[in-house]
Amino acid sequence: MKRIGILTSGGDAPGMNAAIRSVVRTAIYNDIEVMGIRRGYNGLINGDIIPLDVSSVADIIHRGGTILHTARSKEFMTEEGLDMAMNILEVFKIDGLVVIGGDGSLRGAQKLSEKGIKTIGIPGTIDNDVACTDFTIGFDTAVNTALDAIAKIRDTSTSHERTNIIEVMGRNSGDIALLAGLAGGADYVIVPEKELNIDEICKEILKGKNRGKLHSIVVLAEGAGGAYEVGKQIQIKTGIETRTTILGYIQRGGSPTAFDRILASRMASMAIELLMGGKTSRTVCIQNNKLIDLDIDDALSYKKQFDEKSYKLVEILSI
Ligand code: F6P
Numbered sequence: 001m002k003r004i005g006i007l008t009s010g011g012d013a014p015g016m017n018a019a020i021r022s023v024v025r026t027a028i029y030n031d032i033e034v035m036g037i038r039r040g041y042n043g044l045i046n047g048d049i050i051p052l053d054v055s056s057v058a059d060i061i062h063r064g065g066t067i068l069h070t071a072r073s074k075e076f077m078t079e080e081g082l083d084m085a086m087n088i089l090e091v092f093k094i095d096g097l098v099v100i101g102g103d104g105s106l107r108g109a110q111k112l113s114e115k116g117i118k119t120i121g122i123p124g125t126i127d128n129d130v131a132c133t134d135f136t137i138g139f140d141t142a143v144n145t146a147l148d149a150i151a152k153i154r155d156t157s158t159s160h161e162r163t164n165i166i167e168v169m170g171r172n173s174g175d176i177a178l179l180a181g182l183a184g185g186a187d188y189v190i191v192p193e194k195e196l197n198i199d200e201i202c203k204e205i206l207k208g209k210n211r212g213k214l215h216s217i218v219v220l221a222e223g224a225g226g227a228y229e230v231g232k233q234i235q236i237k238t239g240i241e242t243r244t245t246i247l248g249y250i251q252r253g254g255s256p257t258a259f260d261r262i263l264a265s266r267m268a269s270m271a272i273e274l275l276m277g278g279k280t281s282r283t284v285c286i287q288n289n290k291l292i293d294l295d296i297d298d299a300l301s302y303k304k305q306f307d308e309k310s311y312k313l314v315e316i317l318s319i
Helices: 016-029 040-046 079-091 103-114 139-160 175-183 198-210 227-238 248-252 258-276 296-301 308-317
Strands: 003-008 033-037 049-052 096-101 118-123 163-168 188-190 216-221 242-246 282-287 290-295
Touching: 003 016, 003 040, 016 033, 016 096, 016 258, 033 040, 040 079, 040 103, 079 103, 096 103, 096 258, 103 118, 103 296, 118 258, 118 296, 139 163, 139 175, 139 216, 139 242, 139 248, 139 258, 163 175, 163 227, 175 188, 175 216, 175 308, 188 198, 188 308, 198 216, 198 227, 216 227, 227 242, 258 282, 258 290, 282 296, 290 296
Parallel strands: 003 033, 003 096, 096 118, 118 282, 163 216, 163 242, 188 216
Antiparallel strands: 033 049, 282 290
8 A cells, every 4th residue: 555545524523633643644654555545535536635744733632623624525425526536536636535534424435435446434423423433533622622512501590590492403313412411410311212201300390499400401412303493392381491402502612621632543553554454434433432343234234322311320320
């Protein structure tokens, strides 16, 4: 393997830069050249490609976002798009590719592998919704960002003796809501994996009030229902003043936590080792605290297991 490419795709996630740095430096350490493909699969189709040397990834390990930019490419998913991408890879003499992103991005890597290019995927998304891995790059940082916001909202919530709804990201996955809620001492978490039951939430809030609690915190994942509507309903049914905060894109930015930097550095270095070993269509994952690699098809067939225990624990701890 002489020259590889790297791209980031889908929603950005803190730690992607740490992964890029690790890919570039591990590759160069092993005498492999690296080309940075900018703007995800769109950049691959358009030949938006730059060489990456050791210095090009200096001073980025602590930075959120992705220096390569990212995109969600519809064109790449077509047969023509795929052919254009293969053509560009040939023109730039790229014989291996590392893709950092979510499920859709890994699927793209798998498609390129079928066409003959050696590909390795690295799961990177704040949502933690890539089922084959216990953690995706960026998730830990997003949880900590949400936690910081919950702590601040908790202060004003107590002062005013209100209920506060905090909406976090997670279109199909309640993981950020669940773990930020657990760590932030939420009274209730609302996640897409569980049916929304406003009466049940109101019962819990009133139970808390009756035992002298000054405020309630409810953390809601964006995919679980409209936060403002949920807040309105709760206010009507409990008679307690209720405010809603949508955290939004603040969760996608910021300096990655130590956990995300370490995870990203290790996963990315392993991706290069896999390419050097002639592997293709593999994704790196972390399971039970061990890095492993799986066939991308197999990895994508995993079904995400909702963490029922943590969900129950939020309920237990908020009595
Ligand atoms: O990165 C994952 C995610 O943040 C989801 O939680 C969210 O719904 C989505 O991306 C938003 O993506 P975009 O910025 O492309 O609209």
